Amino acid sequence: MTKKILLSGIQPSGKPHIGNYFGAMKQFVDLQDQYESYVFIADYHALHSLRNAKEMRENIIGVMLDYLAIGLDPEKVTIFKQSDVSEHTELCWIFDTITTMPYLMRAHAFKDAEAKNKEIDVGTFNYPVLMAADILLYSPDIVPVGQDQQQHVEIARDIALKFNNTYGDTFKIPEHKIIKNVAVVPGVDGRKMSKSYKNTIPLFADYEEIKKCVMSIVTDSSGELPINVYSIHKLFRDEKELEKIYEEKKGKYKELKELLLEDIEKFIAPLRERRKEFEKDKSKVLEILKKGAEKAKNISSKKMDLVRERIGVKLD
Numbered sequence: 001m002t003k004k005i006l007l008s009g010i011q012p013s014g015k016p017h018i019g020n021y022f023g024a025m026k027q028f029v030d031l032q033d034q035y036e037s038y039v040f041i042a043d044y045h046a047l048h049s050l051r052n053a054k055e056m057r058e059n060i061i062g063v064m065l066d067y068l069a070i071g072l073d074p075e076k077v078t079i080f081k082q083s084d085v086s087e088h089t090e091l092c093w094i095f096d097t098i099t100t101m102p103y104l105m106r107a108h109a110f111k112d113a114e115a116k117n118k119e120i121d122v123g124t125f126n127y128p129v130l131m132a133a134d135i136l137l138y139s140p141d142i143v144p145v146g147q148d149q150q151q152h153v154e155i156a157r158d159i160a161l162k163f164n165n166t167y168g169d170t171f172k173i174p175e176h177k178i179i180k181n182v183a184v185v186p187g188v189d190g191r192k193m194s195k196s197y198k199n200t201i202p203l204f205a206d207y208e209e210i211k212k213c214v215m216s217i218v219t220d221s222s223g224e225l226p227i228n229v230y231s232i233h234k235l236f237r238d239e240k241e242l243e244k245i246y247e248e249k250k251g252k253y254k255e256l257k258e259l260l261l262e263d264i265e266k267f268i269a270p271l272r273e274r275r276k277e278f279e280k281d282k283s284k285v286l287e288i289l290k291k292g293a294e295k296a297k298n299i300s301s302k303k304m305d306l307v308r309e310r311i312g313v314k315l316d
Contacts, residue, residue, distance in 0.1 A: 019185035138303075144176075
């Protein structure tokens with residue numbers, strides 16, 4: 001029986017944090033035996049926020065090390081770099097021709113940039129269309145994402161339906177997959193954990209860095225339960241166990257933060273050590289990326305042949 005297909009990816013725009021892990025990355029690992037998985041490094045997506053070649057190269061390798069350290073198995077998962085598969089940008093252009101500007105103006109990333117009076121580049125505006133191409137090339141059944149990416153999967157579905165209605169049945173309609181209890185992971189300031197807010201707990205941080213982050217978590221002194229501390233803590237311990245602990249330590253915020261610190265360190269330490277081991281053999285990491293790109297290229301080129309035939313640019 002053929003496995004269903006999973007696809008997702010992460011931008012190489014900075015260090016991953018625990019919100020990235022629990023919101024999406026953990027699903028990649030948990031589902032790698034159940035699905036035929038394609039997990040990519042979204043380097044072209046990162047260009048609208050990262051314009052430094054040296055940093056980009058370092059970050060790409062960094063994401064690859066992150067993937068391996070969290071437990072992605074290259075024998076089970078096709079791991080590749082977006083820019084190694086030109087079909088992504090080719091399909092994006094084709095989708096551009098059937099996607100209206102008013103429709104894209106409803107996208108969260110565009111509206112957020114507009115609200116902040118930013119000078120918006122075309123890449124930011126067009127981000128959802130490239131993401132639709134990323135997804136639809138591989139005919140996935142599910143796309144594991146965090147809550148903030150749900151709209152992009154919905155846009156991919158809309159574009160697939162519009163293409164299918166215009167040119168004939170070509171693309172599978174994917175479903176997003178979000179873990180409800182970690183749909184939005186709070187940062188140390190209580191807002192959604194995000195690199196742009198500078199409120200993260202890095203996934204591979206050392207003990208002192210974790211300590212600094214945890215001790216800076218904003219607490220509400222008007223209540224007995226420090227909501228921000230608890231919301232992060234429940235990612236690492238069973239809630240029933242936590243409820244008992246937090247009841248016993250009512251108002252003892254420092255002790256609760258220290259307990260959270262130890263639980264996070266216990267979780268991160270083995271990941272951190274595994275990443276250091278993979279870091280010693282860069283050539284192996286690059287070889288995995290190369291093999292992944294070859295497989296992804298094989299799949300995507302077949303889909304693009306069909307697309308070219310459907311739109312009428314492929315001649316017999």
